[in-house]
Amino acid sequence: MCRLFAITSEDPLSPMVALQALDVMREGHDGSGVGLFLRDLGGAFEDIKDAPVLSGIFSESGLKRLDAYMMDLGFMTKYKLSIKVPKSPPPGVPRRDIYLVRAYEYPEDWDGLPQSELYNRLLETRLTLRAMGEERGDMIVFSFWPDVIMIKEIGDPLHVAKHLQLDRKELQARIIMAQGRQNTNYAINLYACHPFFIQGFSTMTNGENTAFIPIREYLSSRDFPGYVGYQSDSEVFTHILHFAATRLGLGAEAYKHIITPLQDEDLRVHPNHQLLKGLKQTCRKLIIDGPNCVIGSLPDHSLFMVQDRKKLRPGVVGGRPGRYAFSSELCGLDAAIPERDKSQDFQPMHLDTAIVNADRQEVKICSQKDPLHLSH
């Protein structure tokens, strides 16, 4: 079972905080890979928050193709983080040419586009680059979005961190999500590596998704170009979050009502009975069956954790005003925020959603039995 760690902090933190927490939980991952999601960036990216940042892994020839393609579109490089890696990677880590984190200036003719159109074009660009990369095996693209950096690699998290020299100022961020993989496939595809990202929404999960096929079929048939991939059965969690937010206008509090709706007897006495019954029926194909713990990050810089309905993977939230962490194991939380009031630690159960908003002042617990206020 994969190990998860996410932290949200007033002050930018090095990704090493998360990776060290993963290392403490190392019994639960096999060092087969690590994924990092960084948002609300510090360092050099702090001043260019609106510029879309492309994250990925490129070969020399892939980089040339990338440059040609991006120039063609009219993107200009605004800032780039060069990661020069030693020639020989540590054992288990493949040799790569370039780990790219590059902020772009939007093409001039994109000026004045409505935000939704801008977002769609960013998605389209990422998908095109991904397809180009899959064609020749020379690019892997994780995200292309303002104020977001993603890094994924095969290998032990700490080895990878050392190899890529992740403990650097440019990579400091206020929101960090990290996953240490427990591989259940022989071939490791980086696109199957958590966290997953789509248009500002990101989630990571541990456990298996037994309802994967019907959910994938449903998302794939939503006529939305971004609902593709699915190298991992957990990618659907990110897309469900995106679907609920962008198509249905629902916030994090409602996410659990989609993936694990209340049972009928609870539904009947719920103040939003009609709404929730409608959601349960119309989003029936998005119901998960676990066992899963999902940690997600939303564009409003909130961070949340939910569990499936009954099987429940481990997951705990804790911290102090200004800094909270979500961890699949308590020892990860202890490593990252030892100075917190541990009596306030919370392990979300079958009805709970734990949310830490952008102000990072408290852990808000929503129960599915609480009234639901639509945010939009």
Add this chain to the structure above:
Amino acid sequence: MQPEGPIAPFSLSIKDLPWQIAWDKDKCTLCGRCTAACPVNAIELGVFRQRQVAPAVGILEAPANEYKLYYGIRQKTDPAYACVGCAMCNMVCPNDAIIPMHGDEIDKLRMHNNRGGQARRRGGRRNDPGSLLDQIKFIRISMLTDPALDAGRHEFELRTLLGRVLPPEQNLKFMAENGWTPPVREIYPLMIGGMSFGALSPNMWEGLQMGVAYLNEELGMPVRMCTGEGGCPPRLLRSRFLKYVILQIASGYFGWDEIIHALPEMKEDPCAIEIKYGQGAKPGDGGLLMWYKVNKLIAAIRGVPEGVSLPSPPTHQTQYSIEESVAKMIQSMYMAWGFRVPVYPKISASTTSLAVLNNLTRNPYAGALAIDGEDGGTGAAYNVSMNHMGHPIASNIRDCYLNLTKVGMQNEIPIIAGGGVGKTGNMAANAAALIMLGASAVQVGKYIMQAAAGCLGSESDRCNICNIGLCPKGITSQDPRLYRRLDVDQVAERVVDVFLAFDTELRKILAPLGRSTSLPIGMSDALGIASKEAADRLQINYVV
């Protein structure tokens, strides 16, 4: 050597019949129960003359014969009285002295049971004992990567939706605008399919209704039962139990005069309206209730004269094109109940099913599509229709589901599968396989008759005389002398048993797959089959 009588082209010997009566003279008490119980008078009291050679000892007396008589059972060979293999003789025999045995080769009767040019009609199913559904295995078992569930202790939501489900975006919009949203029922995924009052005896019908009411009111299982095309008893129409009933309208419109007149007095809305365009047992042919069964009660409920055969037309008289047939009829039925009751069509599985489905996707009122496969049962149909017409259910359901998946409407139009589910007794496994192929619910008729009332029919052409009202168990008879054999309460009890056992078995299938929060509709990754062709066709795993 002369035979007993003249040999005609249609003369058959017992060997030529499908069923031969084995009778044991030593055990027989000559009580006569078997001959009284035989529904088709295939056996009668026989007086047999027997020569016994009795050579005298010695030389004085000439060798002589003795002639003796003995009494026993004689099997008739006239096709009109051929044994149907029901084995009621065996059931009533106090000494187990008699039993019908199936012949060891294809019978000759089948070439002769068309006397007077009347092609054979019968009840039952297609005479093919095999089942593809039985070959489907559930192979995605949760092991160490995710825990399997405890079928006995976990909570399971084994419910499905019947009715048009809107896309979530539209549903939220309509709710915000206080607009109309189509009625949707949450029901149990195993439904009792359309078996009419008329096809079934009053006792059988009452037993089913009582069982369904008990399941709903005492056990909280929202089981629904379809009336079939035969109307609905007036008291039921005016009772609170109507909500457990799906009213069927078919091309003969039998009973709908009564239903329309009862509308203002209904205390509850029915669960749904099923518009029958076809059934799996006799696709492209209308319903049939033969005159034997149209007694005073049936005639009154259906609004027809007594003692006449009631063949429904193969198609609805209003049908000009699919728009009239489906769209207008669906809307009319919605209108009758103020748009509060889901309406859906039922068709025979066919290569044209996809065309119907595609039409329904563009009809915002269509509440579901019920598809009945070639193995569906019937109370009366031409033998040729039952044995040779129709499409297997598995691939038809799969095609339809995948088509909905392509257009993104897999949650909007529930597909209900029927026809041969549980044909070999594996009800839960067959139903689960169909659900994972894409069905939202499963309709079952024949299995309920067999399990709840002891129907003797089989796909080896046993019994199958539902059409002439001589059902030896009283299930499909309108003759009180026969249907009083069926105890209403016992039928109800068996209905409850069947559903409870089904529920347990369904959990025993779903729990190891790790599914419990919702019905695993379309969970095709769980399915495997040992035939490459079938696996490719159904788009499931090929496993050997």
